[in-house]
Each structure stands twice: as structure tokens, then as C-alpha cells.
Amino acid sequence: DKQPILSENETHKGIWVFCEQTYGKAKRVSYELLGEGRRLADILQVNLSAVIIGNNIGDEARKLIAYGADIVYKCEAEILENFNDEIYIDTLTNLIEIYKPEIVLFGATVYSRSIAPRIASRLNTGLTADCTKLEINSDNRVLLQTRPAFGGNLMATIICEKKRPQMATVRPMVMKALTPNYSRKGKIIAHTPIISEKLSTKVIKRVKHLSSIKNISDAEIIVAVGRGIGEAKNIKMIEDLAQLLGASVGASRAVVDAGWLEYDQQIGQTGKTVRPKIYFACGISGAIQHLAGMSSSEMIIAINKDSEAPIFKLSTYGIVGDIMQVIPALIEELKTRIADKNLNIKNRFKKY
């Protein structure tokens, strides 16, 4: 008698989160994905596993349990001090083949967006890019993966019905991390990474930008500036406001193209996607490519002298006025309030 052949839907169980790390610390999106993964795992009544690859990552592995993982697969090697696509891809593919999860989630970061497609190809399965919403179809356990395309003009819900695992990259700042609970119990399983004898790529230099205030991806408040600022020297005013608020300074492409701020600070389709609590758009018209990078901010405050500027269609609060007057007034007002009440602006950068 032949065994009935199981479809992949029946052979694959459990949810996995790939927890990207640098310098031994997981990216914040990893915790966000564990929060979302936990929610999905509870719906499907399966385990949530985290995979972490790197060098000296023991402490981080424990932390992943506190953030919701039942099992952590930990792959350590000295050579993994740096990313190496070949090792990561071989190792992850191998683990997925051994344990057969039904869902694998990655952060939509530069690195994970580079390795996840290859892993999906090698496993003969689909990959949905840049998801902003995940749901389970309770009839058939299929993951409904919703994502923006066409620079945010269109949303699409993608499914991968027949192949397993169902794989997705998920945008940072969209899902909610759980409050870590260090008394949670979980299992850490060590695996030896697969290191091919003939590696064809080598990192010969590694540069980390010295940007504390600059890293807009993680800021809770962003003061973004557009061409309306007029000239480079006026940027100072924006930086003063940002400093008062403990905010980061962002920019439209017009400002970056003019060389007034760095590409790191560009927000939009060809720049960064941000989702701060508060987004100030100062002298930004609101072109669709700019909106693609900031439209899901929690509160948008736009200041523009043109009452017809498209940014007002999206803003929570709009101020029709000249930024050269409104911003100095705002700085004044903030200073007096802070002095009045002896208030301190809290440090606005999330620690992670």
C-alpha cells in the first residue's frame, strides 16, 4: 500500500520570523514581527519560532523569547560578524527544509529583501513583498498578505495557496511589538550555519553612519522640509525645531536633490518609508512619491502657504501660512511653554 501523498498544506506547520541583527542586536522590526507572529500563531494554534543568525547573539536569542517566540533557532559563527548572503541563504533554506514551517516572515529591510527572494526561489514558493497587513483565512489557513504597490497608489492582497511555506517581507513600523516578558519560557536550539567552502563575496569594509539624530526610520517625530524652505541656510530653523521636539529632520527629494540635506534623510518612494507618531511637512507640496513614504504616519501636521497644496488632503492638521513665520512662532511658543511649566522634552528615540 502506498502512503497517501500529503499536500504541502498538511506537511507544513508553525510560524517563523527571521530576526535580522547587526552588531549582535536584532532590528526593531524583528520584535514587531514577533508580536504579529504571536497573534497569527495563536489563531492557527501553532508554535512561533524565531531564527537568528550572526556572531555573539546569545543574549539576543533569549530576548526573542521575551518578545513572544516559543522556539529560537540560533546559528552562530565568527564569520557571521558580517552579513554574507550565501551563508544566510544556505542556512535559512536548510532550516526551513528541516522544520517545514507554514509561514515565514521577514522584515522589509534592505538585507532581508535581498535574501528572502532567493530563499523563496530555492524553495519553489512565493514571496509577497512589503506587507502592511496580515490576516488568516480561517477556512483554509491561508495567509492574506496585503501590500502597497505602484508607489502606494494601489493596495493588493496576495495569496500563496498551494506552496509552502507562505513567505512575506513586512514593512518596519507597521506591526506592534509585545511588551517583553522575561519570565516567558521558550527553547533555544543551536544549529551550525552552512558555510560553503568557496564563498564568492567578501565584505572588505563596513561603514556605519554616525547618525543619532539623523536616523529617521526610528524616529517618533519627524520634522520634514521641502522646497518651500527656499534656501539652504533656512534649514537651521528646521533643525532648531527638531531639536526642541527631540525629532529627526527629514526631507523631500527636492531638498535632497538641491544638496541641502542628505539622501539618508529623503522620505518617499525612492527614499525611506517612515511611520512616526507625528510628521511635520514644512513647505512640502505632497507629491504622490513623497506621500508613498509617510502617508501612514499617525498624525500629519502640514504647513504650506498654498491652501490648495495636495499635502492638505492627507494631513490631520493643516496650517495655511508661510513657514518663515509659522516655524519661528512655533519655536517661540514651545520655548515659553517649556519654560513655563518647567517641562522636559523626553528623549524621543526609541531604544532597541
Next chain:
Amino acid sequence: MMKIVVCIKQVPDTTEVRLDPKTGTLIRDGVPSIINPDDKSGLEAALKLKDEVGAEVTVLTMGPPQAQKALREALAMGADKAILLSDRAFAGADTWATSSTLAAALRKLDYDLVIAGRQAIDGDTAQVGPQIAEHLNLPQVSYVEDLELDGDSLILKRVFEDGYHKIKVKMPCLITTLSEMNQPRYMSIGGVFDAYREKEIITWSLNDIEVDTANIGLKGSPTKVKKSFTKGAKAAGKVYEVEPKDAAKIIVEKLKEKFII
């Protein structure tokens, strides 16, 4: 001589993208098409190598017959050969099936370097480049902003959110390029002339490449678009036309509500 294949995708010029207010679908009629910006920078990088050390540059696209236009532009910029992969059987492909089709075409070509854009501005996935590399078993370096030839290797600047790596990779390999990498040249007049008179576009259909029909087009795609819709536009908020001082007070009130101050 070094052989480079650049994968280019014809995309709608997104500044012009409009949605049909009734159906919510994209209006493609009358929307101008361009070479995807990341790919055009990749092409420029290839043409620079051609200028500096000599190289044969082939452009490859999969798409409907109209995609010829993108290839002609690439030829006019200085590419040597152009290949259009066009067949109804290729239509409706997700990135998995798109990359198996492009990889099948690449297997018929000689290359030291394959260049793809980081990401197409319509599909927005950034998956096709790495997936071609997987099908061809090539090392990959993605998000490349700078390229330098070093013997039979390349030294590449790969940018991350918070910094960059310099990576050395031996050819043959595949890289995905960022539009920030360079300023693509314009078509030259002689180039335009050549592109239409001298150079021809080679068209390959399903019969011209070796690929399992189970791996292409809509049928060969593991993912499906279940539904698509426009984001319900956020209701516009309140707009104030007041004196700067009052505007400042309003903003500070809102910040207070959010516990910012």
C-alpha cells in the same frame, strides 16, 4: 571582452499614474512608459564600463511588443544588443515566474555580469534580481550604489539603512543597482539613428527558450493577486488659515494631546 546583460523593465511613468475613480483600476491608456529608473542607472553603469574598458552590453526585457520602445531607447543610449522576450504564455507572472523566464533567456547568452534594477516602480517588490541570481546560481550583491572593476572581480558599495558595505565579488555575478548610482546619459542623435536603422531587436517567444511551461506566466506563479483596491483616502483633517502666532498655539495644543509636551 567583458559581456554584460542588463535586465530592463518598461514601467508606467508613475507621476502620471491615475486611478479610474469608478473601478479603482490603474488607467494605463495614454500613460507614458519609461525605462525603470533603477534599471536605467544599471544600464549607465554598464555603458560606463564599455567606455572605460570595452564591453558588450545586451539589454533584455520581458514584456508585450510595446516594450520594444524601452529597448530602442537603451540601444540609442549605446547598448549593443537588445532582446525582447514576448509571448502570451509569459503574461501574468509573479516574480518567481518572471525570474525563471528571464533566467531561461540568460542561459542562452554569454555574460560576466548581469545587472538588474533594485526595484521596479510599479510592482515594487525588488525580488526579480535576486531570484534571477538564484536560478542561475550566481553570487549577488544588491542595492549597489557604486561599482569599480578590479581584475576579474568587482568592488561594490552596497548601501544599507544605516551605512554601507564595500563588497568584493568575483565575476560572473549579478548586481542590483540603485537609481542614485549615477545620472544616465541621454540618447545621442547617432545613437537614435543606429537604434532604428542599424541595430535590430531580437524577439524570443516561448519556443526560443528552454523553460518548463509549468514555471512561467500566471500558471507558474505561486502567488496570486486575490484583490486590489485603492487606499480609502484618509479624510482630510482640519485646515487653519490663521496668524502665525495662533497657528503655533494650535500646533502646540495638538502636541499636548499626543503627550509630546
